[in-house]
Amino acid sequence: MEYPDDFNTPAFPAGKYVAVSRFMATAVMILFLVIMSLCGIIIWVKKSQNVTPFLVSVPNYGGRWTLIMHNKPVTEIPAYFMLQESFLHKFVKNWFTIHEDDIAANQANWAECSPRTSLESECMDRESSNSSTCAIYCACNDKVFENFKQVVLPIFSEIEAQESGAWTVQSIDLKPWNSFKFITKQGGMWQFSVSVKTGSKVTRFHGYARVSYNEQEYPRSMGYYISEFNAYRMN
Amino acid sequence: MKKSVLIFVAAILLVAMLGSLFFAGAIYDAENKADIDTFFFEPGISPDQRIEMPVDAENIPVNRLRQMLISRFVNEYFYVIPVVENATARSNLAGADSKSVSPLVGLSAPNVTKKWQQTVAPDIVKMTEDKMLRFVDVRKISEAESGHLTVEYELRTWTRPNDVLAKPEIEKGTMYIELKDQPLKVDNSQETVQNLQEGYDPASAFKFFILSVERD
Numbered sequence: 001m002e003y004p005d006d007f008n009t010p011a012f013p014a015g016k017y018v019a020v021s022r023f024m025a026t027a028v029m030i031l032f033l034v035i036m037s038l039c040g041i042i043i044w045v046k047k048s049q050n051v052t053p054f055l056v057s058v059p060n061y062g063g064r065w066t067l068i069m070h071n072k073p074v075t076e077i078p079a080y081f082m083l084q085e086s087f088l089h090k091f092v093k094n095w096f097t098i099h100e101d102d103i104a105a106n107q108a109n110w111a112e113c114s115p116r117t118s119l120e121s122e123c124m125d126r127e128s129s130n131s132s133t134c135a136i137y138c139a140c141n142d143k144v145f146e147n148f149k150q151v152v153l154p155i156f157s158e159i160e161a162q163e164s165g166a167w168t169v170q171s172i173d174l175k176p177w178n179s180f181k182f183i184t185k186q187g188g189m190w191q192f193s194v195s196v197k198t199g200s201k202v203t204r205f206h207g208y209a210r211v212s213y214n215e216q217e218y219p220r221s222m223g224y225y226i227s228e229f230n231a232y233r234m235n
Numbered sequence: 236m237k238k239s240v241l242i243f244v245a246a247i248l249l250v251a252m253l254g255s256l257f258f259a260g261a262i263y264d265a266e267n268k269a270d271i272d273t274f275f276f277e278p279g280i281s282p283d284q285r286i287e288m289p290v291d292a293e294n295i296p297v298n299r300l301r302q303m304l305i306s307r308f309v310n311e312y313f314y315v316i317p318v319v320e321n322a323t324a325r326s327n328l329a330g331a332d333s334k335s336v337s338p339l340v341g342l343s344a345p346n347v348t349k350k351w352q353q354t355v356a357p358d359i360v361k362m363t364e365d366k367m368l369r370f371v372d373v374r375k376i377s378e379a380e381s382g383h384l385t386v387e388y389e390l391r392t393w394t395r396p397n398d399v400l401a402k403p404e405i406e407k408g409t410m411y412i413e414l415k416d417q418p419l420k421v422d423n424s425q426e427t428v429q430n431l432q433e434g435y436d437p438a439s440a441f442k443f444f445i446l447s448v449e450r451d
Binding site: 020024027028031034035038039041042045054055056058064065066067147148151152155156177178179189191203205206207208228229230231232233 | 240244247251254255258261262289303307316317318320321338366368393395396397398399400401402403431434436437438440
């Protein structure tokens with residue numbers, strides 16, 4: 001015994017080896033258990049995998065392929081999305097409607113009211129949101145209305161004068177131009193397809209419209225207005 | 236003896252650590268792994284166009300799938316819509332995220348994209364500014380003796396928006412396409428799943444690559 005100079009001098013010479021082998025036995029057992037449980041977790045995770053199909057829409061006329069659905073469904077639609085959708089739906093309907101026997105209704109729909117910024121303007125009257133007076137003028141900016149007056153109105157006036165010249169909107173299909181995430185509270189780009197009964201035929205139109213937001217100038221439509229509108233005849 | 240025991244213990248610990256790393260990695264991979272064999276196709280996005288059952292990509296004949304992808308490519312090459320953001324993003328392919336903007340980058344070789352950028356893209360930008368609309372119809376795809384594909388297409392262009400009487404101008408053209416020789420199937424990699432979730436064009440999920448394009 002050379003204690004206290006030599007600390008390593010064991011009281012029981014074989015004690016250290018016995019302790020090491022016990023420790024090794026315990027460690028190996030724990031490691032084995034850990035590995036086994038990890039294997040179990042792997043099997044569990046693999047087995048519990050969900051099927052996540054990609055659903056792709058391929059339009060008939062070519063164009064963009066769209067991923068309709070994957071494993072992240074849209075769970076809620078924001079209020080501004082619904083507002084813009086309803087607003088645009090109504091605008092498209094007004095744009096493509098020609099009453100046959102009700103010239104006054106047509107004139108009201110196509111009329112240009114006093115400027116939006118003046119307080120007397122019908123466009124400033126929140127209560128008249130369902131009114132058909134200046135329905136198009138009050139829902140778009142000057143550029144769009146100018147285009148309506150110059151390009152569309154002359155044709156519509158001629159159609160109105162003809163017999164059986166009614167245009168009735170049969171269906172409107174609206175969707176965001178690119179994806180839901182590009183529609184914000186400030187507006188966004190939409191695309192639409194419209195079927196209109198024109199006399200005995202059904203005419204289809206396809207178009208793109210940009211909804212913008214200005215609460216001060218467009219109180220009638222809760223701030224939303226059309227800042228771009230381009231429609232094309234498909235047949 | 237003491238040292239050899241210590242080395243043995245250290246080796247065991249090292250192996251155990253590497254093993255845990257490997258298993259942790261395996262669990263992470265398994266958790267993230269998604270299978271995209273189930274790749275369905277539908278004719279349209281709106282419910283009234285969705286009256287048929289979706290078709291699994293595995294059950295679409297290879298020729299049909301090739302035709303769909305070529306149509307997609309030719310469409311992407313020519314289509315115009317009156318949305319400025321669309322034209323700007325498509326014509327400016329220099330960005331790092333260009334694949335997500337235009338499937339042209341994912342579907343074709345750099346020389347094809349470059350040529351498109353120099354010849355077709357400026358027209359697309361100009362037409363977009365003028366609020367024109369151009370749709371593309373692929374009429375016929377046939378294989379030439381040289382192995383090239385001959386694609387006959389028709390461009391329908393509406394030059395004036397909102398003219399409710401205007402009909403489109405029709406222009407016909409032919410394109411010669413050289414395809415990379417590889418089996419046409421879904422690319423099942425993790426990268427593809429991630430790309431699709433980030434909004435890449437679904438056509439980029441296929442192993443399909445165009446090497447060169449010539450036009451009449």
